[in-house]
Amino acid sequence: MNFPLLSGQYIETTDFMSDNTPESNQDSGSSTSSETKSFSDKYSDVMGKVNETLGNVDWTQMGKYGKAAGIIAVVVIAQIIIKVVIDTINFFPILPGLLELLGVVVVGQWSWQNLRTSESREAVLDKVQNLKKTYLG
Secondary structure (H helix, E strand, O other), rough: OOOOOOOOOOOOOOOOOOOOOOOHOOOOOHHHHHHHHHHHHHHHHHHHHHHHHHHHOOOHHHHHHHHHHHHHHHHHHHHHHHHHHHHHHHHHHOHHHHHHHHHHHHHHHHHHHHHHOOOHHHHHHHHHHHHHHHEEE
């Protein structure tokens, strides 16, 4: 192949293009059927190997993997939904500020109800200790 950069000659493309004209391509139908046959042979070989591999799998152990895959799929879908909701909320200019204000009000109200007196603070501390014992041991 000859690729002159500045000589003004045409680039030879013998490796990339065939010399067949559209008329000569019409009578080459027999070669496409052999290519299709070879593709179908390759496809059947691949499917045979896949079936053989799936036949060797211990399907009694798939319960563990199925649960793990299901949990991962649910987490991924939940994250996508949360991202879409947050992006939608951020699309409206006033909504994020109002939600932040709402969060501050809710935390302030909870703090006023549960942390104002020493008895209520001790009750909250006891609840936290009981939850810690229940879930962490």
